[in-house]
Structure formats: structure tokens, C-alpha cells
Amino acid sequence: MQNLIVSSDESFFAKKTALLRGPDPRQRAWLEVDPKAIKSNTQNLISRLSENCSLMAVVKADGYGHGAETVSKAALSGGARSLGVATLQEGIELREIGLNCPILVLGNLVDSNELLACLEWQLMPTLSSMREALICQNIAKSKDQVFNIQVKFDTGMTRLGCELGDALVLIKAIDGFSNLKLAGVYSHLALVDGAFEGKAEEITKQQNNRFKSLFSQLPSSIIGFARHLANSAGTIRDNSLHYDMVRVGLALYGYNPIKPINDNLGLQPALSVKARVTLIRKVPEGVGVSYGHKFVTNRPSLLAVIGIGYADGVSRSLSGKISLLSNGNVYPQVGAITMDQMIVDATDHPDIQVGDVMTLIGHDGQTSITANDWSQMDNAIPWEVLCGFKHRLPRVVI
Ligand SMILES: Cc1ncc(COP(=O)(O)O)c(C=O)c1O
Numbered sequence: 443m444q445n446l447i448v449s450s451d452e453s454f455f456a457k458k459t460a461l462l463r464g465p466d467p468r469q470r471a472w473l474e475v476d477p478k479a480i481k482s483n484t485q486n487l488i489s490r491l492s493e494n495c496s497l498m499a500v501v502k503a504d505g506y507g508h509g510a511e512t513v514s515k516a517a518l519s520g521g522a523r524s525l526g527v528a529t530l531q532e533g534i535e536l537r538e539i540g541l542n543c544p545i546l547v548l549g550n551l552v553d554s555n556e557l558l559a560c561l562e563w564q565l566m567p568t569l570s571s572m573r574e575a576l577i578c579q580n581i582a583k584s585k586d587q588v589f590n591i592q593v594k595f596d597t598g599m600t601r602l603g604c605e606l607g608d609a610l611v612l613i614k615a616i617d618g619f620s621n622l623k624l625a626g627v628y629s630h631l632a633l634v635d636g637a638f639e640g641k642a643e644e645i646t647k648q649q650n651n652r653f654k655s656l657f658s659q660l661p662s663s664i665i666g667f668a669r670h671l672a673n674s675a676g677t678i679r680d681n682s683l684h685y686d687m688v689r690v691g692l693a694l695y696g697y698n699p700i701k702p703i704n705d706n707l708g709l710q711p712a713l714s715v716k717a718r719v720t721l722i723r724k725v726p727e728g729v730g731v732s733y734g735h736k737f738v739t740n741r742p743s744l745l746a747v748i749g750i751g752y753a754d755g756v757s758r759s760l761s762g763k764i765s766l767l768s769n770g771n772v773y774p775q776v777g778a779i780t781m782d783q784m785i786v787d788a789t790d791h792p793d794i795q796v797g798d799v800m801t802l803i804g805h806d807g808q809t810s811i812t813a814n815d816w817s818q819m820d821n822a823i824p825w826e827v828l829c830g831f832k833h834r835l836p837r838v839v840i
Pocket residue numbers: 500548630672673674675689690691692693699825
């Protein structure tokens with residue numbers, strides 16, 4: 443999905459822009475993505491890495507909802523050496539826009555046509571079994587090419603990856619396959635995010651020990667591949683998890699995944715969510731608002747209707763919990779969030795106007811609201827909030 447590029451100082455009804463590029467995307471509701479924040483976060487994270495460790499920017503799910511093209515280019519300009527995607531299609535889209543860095547497909551590709559497409563687009567598949575390795579070898583041999591692949595083994599996540607013992611056999615077999623080049627061997631941490639005590643710390647240590655133990659069992663002749671284990675939390679928490687590369691997602695987008703969050707480490711959230719006031723209503727005391735009348739005015743009230751709803755990715759379960767910001771004021775959201783709109787109580791700030799921009803996530807003066815704040819109100823995680831914004835919302839690069 444291509445992002446729209448709009449300079450931040452354009453006026454709302456800039457007719458010239460509208461004529462040149464079509465209607466201004468910032469008419470109803472939109473996301474603003476700041477590539478400078480992504481670049482700065484990348485540099486910040488790289489400065490924390492152990493020597494000889496590189497950073498893979500994880501840009502799956504359309505760059506965690508920010509727009510994969512914008513994020514990939516910004517991260518690469520900040521020093522990321524490679525990109526991680528979840529699906530073949532996501533990888534192909536990055537190649538189509540001309541990115542030629544190493545790209546790893548983190549999801550499992552099982553079909554030989556998908557693996558063939560991987561070879562043709564120069565994407566590295568993740569292999570978790572001998573079956574996939576044999577398919578890749580056959581495809582590469584038939585094309586007389588060398589196929590860069592990576593092996594994943596499970597150290598405790600119990601998702602993708604082969605067993606530790608099988609990894610040894612698989613890697614030795616791949617080493618003997620003339621058309622396969624082992625570019626990386628990796629695993630994924632299960633409990634390093636969030637609060638880190640007792641079980642979480644113990645299991646992370648155990649995963650790290652299992653990870654190390656594989657390499658101590660490999661013949662020294664098998665060399666030249668990158669070992670990688672850490673996600674954002676692993677990268678931030680412990681340098682002994684860094685190895686040759688780290689795969690960073692959430693932190694790149696400006697969020698520290700480690701709880702409790704005492705320090706955002708200088709990371710800057712790169713995404714803001716904005717929407718406009720579309721109607722202002724004066725209502726008396728005792729009026730029920732929105733579906734189910736879950737909110738009833740307890741005073742004569744000024745209500746503002748905002749053009750964004752759950753079909754844009756603002757979860758209905760946030761109804762009555764969030765606030766919106768505008769011109770230095772805080773507006774509590776009231777009543778049920780509906781598919782395309784929500785309502786705020788503007789009684790305490792009656793100077794509000796139709797067309798005013800409201801910030802749902804982002805800064806307004808000294809105040810800011812983050813995806814973390816929403817996730818805490820909604821029993822969710824910031825990853826989920828960021829990836830939840832739908833493509834009905836234009837992504838505007840500022
Ligand atoms: C295999 C793998 N590595 C790295 C990441 C990045 O994780 P994070 O966003 O916590 O940095 C993910 C994300 O889910 C992943 O699935």
C-alpha cells in the first residue's frame with residue numbers, strides 16, 4: 443500500500459494540491475507517519491548493538507500499519523541492513539518498489555510455487571524442515587542458481603522452527619546441497635517482552651542456552667551464516683542475545699516493549715491518528731448518546747461528532763475510555779464508538795469548530811496519547827493497536 447506524501451504545513455482546502463493530486467487525504471480521518479522518527483529510532487537501536495551485530499527492520503503487516511515502503515526506506519537510511527516480512531507477497535511488494543537489500547520471509551512457505559517465486563524475487567525463505575530444504579534444492583538446481591535460505595529452530599516459542607536435534611541434521615544436509623546457501627540460522631524468544639521476572643527470565647535464559655548449544659555442535663567448516671535470536675525486547679534488554687543480527691519491529695516504530703515502561707529510551711512514536719470534527723450538537727441534560735445510550739448527558743452539553751470509527755481500526759471496546767486532543771484541550775469520548783464515527787463531549791471547550799483536527803494518537807502541545815495508552819485500556823498490546831488501523835485511513839507521510 444503506497445503512502446500519500448503531504449507536507450505538514452499545507453492548509454486543509456489547498457485547492458492547488460487537490461487539483462494536482464486529487465482530494466486532500468486529510469478530509470475525514472487519516473494516519474500520519476513520520477519517517478524521520480523511524481530513521482532516528484533505527485539509529486538509536488543500532489547504537490545499542492554489540493559489535494558486528496546488524497539490524498534487520500521487521501516491516502511485516504505493512505510496516506506494523508505505518509506503510510511498509512515508507513518504513514523500509516526510512517529504516518534502511520538509518521542503517522538497517524535487511525528487512526523481515528511475514529509473507530511472500532509482502533516481500534515481492536518491496537522488490538517491486540526497487541529495494542534490493544536482503545529480505546527474509548519470516549512465515550513458512552510450504553508450496554513449491556511460492557518457494558520458486560522466492561528464488562525469482564531473491565527473497566530468503568525460512569526453512570523449518572527437510573521437506574522444504576529438498577524443494578528449494580530441486581528448484582534451485584533446475585534453474586542452475588544458488589538459493590539463499592535461512593533455517594529456523596525452536597528454542598521454546600513452540601511456533602515455527604524445527605526441533606534442536608533436527609536443526610543439526612538439517613543444517614548439515616543443507617551444507618551438502620550444492621544449490622543452497624545457508625544465509626542465517628535463527629530462533630524466536632517467547633517471554634522477553636513485558637514484565638521480566640521469575641519464569642520469563644528463566645525461560646529466556648534457557649532459550650539462549652539452547653540457541654548457543656546448536657552452534658557448539660556444528661562442525662567448524664559450516665560458517666558464514668548469521669545467527670539471530672532477539673526481537674525488540676531482546677535487543678533492548680540483554681546484549682548477550684544480540685549475536686550477528688537482531689530482528690527489530692516494535693521499537694523501530696517508537697515503542698519500548700519492556701514493562702513497566704519507565705523510560706522510552708529516546709524512541710519516538712512514528713504514527714499519529716487524526717480525524718476531523720464533522721458536526722457539533724447542542725443537547726439538553728438527560729439525552730442518550732449513540733447506540734445503546736450507554737452515555738446519558740448529565741448537564742446541557744455540547745457534543746462533537748468525529749469522523750472515525752471501528753471500521754477504521756479504533757476498537758469498539760475503547761468506547762467511553764479514550765480522550766481526543768485538539769488545540770491544547772482534552773475531549774472525553776462518550777457513548778459507543780460506531781463503525782464510522784464517534785462522539786466527544788465538548789461542553790468544557792465550546793470554541794470547537796466543524797473541521798477542527800482531533801488527535802487520537804499523537805502529540806497535541808505538551809500532551810500525547812500513545813498506542814501503549816490504548817492497549818492498556820483495552821487489554822491489548824501496542825503491536826495489535828498499531829496493526830489494527832485499516833486501509834480506509836490514508837497513510838500520510840509528513
Ligand atoms: C520472527 C520474528 N522476529 C522478530 C519480530 C519482531 O518483534 P518485535 O516487534 O517485538 O520487535 C517478530 C514479530 O512478531 C517475529 O515474528
